[in-house]
Amino acid sequence: MKMNGGQALMKALENEGVDILFGLPGGAILPVYDPLLDSSIRHVLVRHEQGAGHMAEGYAHATGQPGVAMVTSGPAATNIVTPLCDAYMDSIPMVVVTGQVPYAAIGTDAFQECDTTGITMAVTKHNYLVSEAADIPQVIHDAFHIATTGRPGPVLVDIPKDIVDPNNPRSALDWYTPQGHDLPGYNPNLSGDPEQIRQAAKLICAAERPVLYTGGGILKARAAEALRELAELTGIFVVTTLMNRGGFPDEHPLCLGMPGMHGNYTAVTAMQEADLLIALGARFDDRVTGKVDGFAPQAKVIHVDIDSAELGKVRRPDVAIQGDCRLVIEDLLQVLRADGGVDTQPDRSQWRTRISGWQERFPLTYKQSKPDELLKMQYVLEQLRDSTPDDTIVASGVGQHQMWTSQYWKFNHPYTWVNSGGLGTMGFAIPAAIGAKAGRPDRMVWAVDGDGCFQMTAQELVTATTEGFPIKVALMNNAYLGMVRQWQEMFYEERYSEVYLDRDVPDYKKWAEALGCVGIRVESPEEVQPAIDKANEVDDRPVVVEFRCEAEENVFPMVPSGKTNSEVVVDPSQQDRPR
Amino acid sequence: MSSRVSRHRGADTTTLVVHVENKAGVLARVAGLFARRGFNIESLAVAPTDDERFSRLTIVVGVSSAPMEQVVKQLDKLVNVVEIQELNPASSIERELMMATVRAEPEIRGQILDLVRIFQATVLNVGQDEIMVSLTGSLNRVDDFEDLLRPYGIVDVQRTGKVALPKLSKTTPDPLISN
Numbered sequence A: 001m002k003m004n005g006g007q008a009l010m011k012a013l014e015n016e017g018v019d020i021l022f023g024l025p026g027g028a029i030l031p032v033y034d035p036l037l038d039s040s041i042r043h044v045l046v047r048h049e050q051g052a053g054h055m056a057e058g059y060a061h062a063t064g065q066p067g068v069a070m071v072t073s074g075p076a077a078t079n080i081v082t083p084l085c086d087a088y089m090d091s092i093p094m095v096v097v098t099g100q101v102p103y104a105a106i107g108t109d110a111f112q113e114c115d116t117t118g119i120t121m122a123v124t125k126h127n128y129l130v131s132e133a134a135d136i137p138q139v140i141h142d143a144f145h146i147a148t149t150g151r152p153g154p155v156l157v158d159i160p161k162d163i164v165d166p167n168n169p170r171s172a173l174d175w176y177t178p179q180g181h182d183l184p185g186y187n188p189n190l191s192g193d194p195e196q197i198r199q200a201a202k203l204i205c206a207a208e209r210p211v212l213y214t215g216g217g218i219l220k221a222r223a224a225e226a227l228r229e230l231a232e233l234t235g236i237f238v239v240t241t242l243m244n245r246g247g248f249p250d251e252h253p254l255c256l257g258m259p260g261m262h263g264n265y266t267a268v269t270a271m272q273e274a275d276l277l278i279a280l281g282a283r284f285d286d287r288v289t290g291k292v293d294g295f296a297p298q299a300k301v302i303h304v305d306i307d308s309a310e311l312g313k314v315r316r317p318d319v320a321i322q323g324d325c326r327l328v329i330e331d332l333l334q335v336l337r338a339d340g341g342v343d344t345q346p347d348r349s350q351w352r353t354r355i356s357g358w359q360e361r362f363p364l365t366y367k368q369s370k371p372d373e374l375l376k377m378q379y380v381l382e383q384l385r386d387s388t389p390d391d392t393i394v395a396s397g398v399g400q401h402q403m404w405t406s407q408y409w410k411f412n413h414p415y416t417w418v419n420s421g422g423l424g425t426m427g428f429a430i431p432a433a434i435g436a437k438a439g440r441p442d443r444m445v446w447a448v449d450g451d452g453c454f455q456m457t458a459q460e461l462v463t464a465t466t467e468g469f470p471i472k473v474a475l476m477n478n479a480y481l482g483m484v485r486q487w488q489e490m491f492y493e494e495r496y497s498e499v500y501l502d503r504d505v506p507d508y509k510k511w512a513e514a515l516g517c518v519g520i521r522v523e524s525p526e527e528v529q530p531a532i533d534k535a536n537e538v539d540d541r542p543v544v545v546e547f548r549c550e551a552e553e554n555v556f557p558m559v560p561s562g563k564t565n566s567e568v569v570v571d572p573s574q575q576d577r578p579r
Numbered sequence B: 001m002s003s004r005v006s007r008h009r010g011a012d013t014t015t016l017v018v019h020v021e022n023k024a025g026v027l028a029r030v031a032g033l034f035a036r037r038g039f040n041i042e043s044l045a046v047a048p049t050d051d052e053r054f055s056r057l058t059i060v061v062g063v064s065s066a067p068m069e070q071v072v073k074q075l076d077k078l079v080n081v082v083e084i085q086e087l088n089p090a091s092s093i094e095r096e097l098m099m100a101t102v103r104a105e106p107e108i109r110g111q112i113l114d115l116v117r118i119f120q121a122t123v124l125n126v127g128q129d130e131i132m133v134s135l136t137g138s139l140n141r142v143d144d145f146e147d148l149l150r151p152y153g154i155v156d157v158q159r160t161g162k163v164a165l166p167k168l169s170k171t172t173p174d175p176l177i178s179n
Helices: A005-015 A027-036 A049-063 A075-079 A081-089 A116-123 A133-148 A194-206 A216-220 A224-234 A265-273 A325-338 A349-361 A377-386 A400-408 A429-439 A451-457 A460-467 A482-491 A508-514 A525-537 B026-037 B068-077 B106-118 B139-152
Strands: A002-004 A020-024 A042-045 A067-071 A094-100 A126-129 A154-160 A172-174 A210-214 A237-240 A255-257 A276-280 A300-305 A319-322 A393-396 A445-450 A472-477 A518-522 A543-548 B013-021 B040-048 B054-062 B081-087 B092-103 B122-126 B130-137 B154-159 B163-166
Touching: A002 A005, A005 A027, A005 A133, A020 A049, A020 A429, A027 A067, A027 A094, A027 A154, A042 A460, A049 A067, A049 A075, A049 A081, A049 A094, A049 A393, A049 A429, A049 A451, A049 A460, A067 A075, A075 A081, A075 A094, A075 A116, A081 A094, A081 A116, A081 A154, A094 A133, A116 A126, A116 A154, A116 B026, A126 A133, A133 A154, A133 A172, A194 A276, A194 A300, A194 A319, A194 A325, A210 A224, A210 A265, A216 A224, A216 A325, A224 A237, A224 A325, A237 A265, A255 A265, A265 A349, A276 A325, A300 A325, A377 A400, A377 A445, A377 A472, A377 A525, A393 A400, A393 A429, A400 A445, A400 A482, A429 A445, A429 A451, A429 A460, A429 A472, A445 A451, A451 A472, A472 A508, A508 A518, A508 A543, A518 A525, A525 A543, B013 B026, B013 B068, B026 B040, B026 B054, B026 B068, B068 B081, B081 B163, B092 B139, B106 B122, B106 B130, B106 B139, B130 B139, B139 B154
Parallel strands: A020 A042, A020 A067, A067 A094, A094 A154, A126 A154, A210 A237, A210 A276, A237 A255, A276 A300, A300 A319, A393 A445, A445 A472, A472 A543, A518 A543
Antiparallel strands: A002 A172, B013 B054, B013 B081, B040 B054, B092 B130, B092 B154, B092 B163, B122 B130
């Protein structure tokens, strides 16, 4: 079938099952936006290209399907670099199509030219500069394959204008349906080595204080069910990192919640005191380990990861298993059951007692504000958590509100937590929530955002309004870049440098209304519940609830940067308790 | 390079042979990976293989910069990298080519030609006060030759970086390999 490159691109995307595309047109990508009109793919017109990228990420977080964004060349391409890097750090499957100046003009500093593949090489799993129209079907097929298999990640496809422009003879091609992939250097291995899995089973059955240290790889591998089976079969406690919140139900008796810099005391300490860490799809990030030299000093380590480069990168494992988390856990379950090995596990009642002791002495805590005082974010989050369906999807920005959301929410279902972990991208919440809502229109979607974050990407609420994505935003206005303020208080002798935003400017309620949303302002604790109820009733447009929060509240527990997890600082009210 | 002598001898390096797809930008991907992960490249030689779809890179990596396991695993993640071999000097044949232009006033030219003869090097070009020579050999031999030329005044020097192939299983006896 004869067609031009633009038509081939749309057809190739359709063939990959793409039903929604987040983007914004411009000069170099113009020829592709014409065949878009004839395509079954829905396009969501964003207001800034960064929004398109984060929406694609949010969509991928919530659905497990690759998110797709399409933008033009030059500044549009540079605007989407942040989402690419975000997706790279958090292993999000995403395909980004960028326009490029005509092939012959590349290298001439043409209008809106930038070296997109050069710039994004370090923040993509792979990228392509397509030189011939005839390559488009195969490159798109390969791009989706690479983005979604092995360790998922973003793939960028840069398309020069001449090969998609119907007025240019270079855009002509005969359509073909790609058969397979010619990628001799790309063969992701999925199943773990059986001998290593037997070794892992042995260590598990001998451990007295084991902890399942579970990361984002659980969600990527769709291994939540298998993880639950493993935990229940062995009776081993589970910590869920920031990237795996929801990968194991918070309300499960074996769940210890989030470890790390702002993890709860029990999760942090259980890892620190463990004699065996079973790391599943987790990468020993510095925010989890604290000072690496002092991390879990008595623990042997079983490390399962799809990416062999993670095995031994930070901590040398005793048993290293390269493979897909779900397949490896399933094999491990078989070995544990077959040998009856699981019955030979030592008595761990003492360990359980220590853990429940920590849970009793060091629960998450805060002091509720008085009726006419500003709000505590923790209180708002508790109310929000208790007033929304159990499968509500929560997206968050980056900072104090993010840590409190992860701490106080009860994540009982996988794919309900959408957040920027590795890169820590402020402004992630709103566009990511829109992407999640686009992928799961049946779900209630709340974005929990800070005032600093909100000001970075609020324009995408226009997209939400006009494109019909009725997300809800809990805007935590504490008038500060709160986490930075906290660090300046604790580590810079309360010398506050450039962290005060302004309590009243902008007027968030008016701004929300100007963006087409319902705007609500909440200034004291008794107004919280009615405002949430009101927001939950709105289903025809987005809602922004501005919660006016106290500025001096700090996130605890906290492992100060450069300290070991044994030096975790607990809430001031708990400091005298025996550890 | 801190020292003016013996750049390779005793250096803490490992040699990787990396087969890559012969596609635009592959060298930038490899070089970029080394840069952003903090790995040091001591030398790098690249050329297409007899199968034009692939190129072969011989990379000498400073092992003090990172654990070799990480270098190899990160390289392996590049989609265009097809195969990586770590070459053990004991089981491979290594060569480097050096071209050098050396100060050689007529009265000392004879001394330089002596060195050329001893090292089985080649004279490529002769000028009024300078001489251009080349030598292919093991890295140590090239180092030695360069060290001995240096006192005469090296005007220009270009070394290719190491290239290497694994030794064959039924290898010729060592004396036939001129070191």
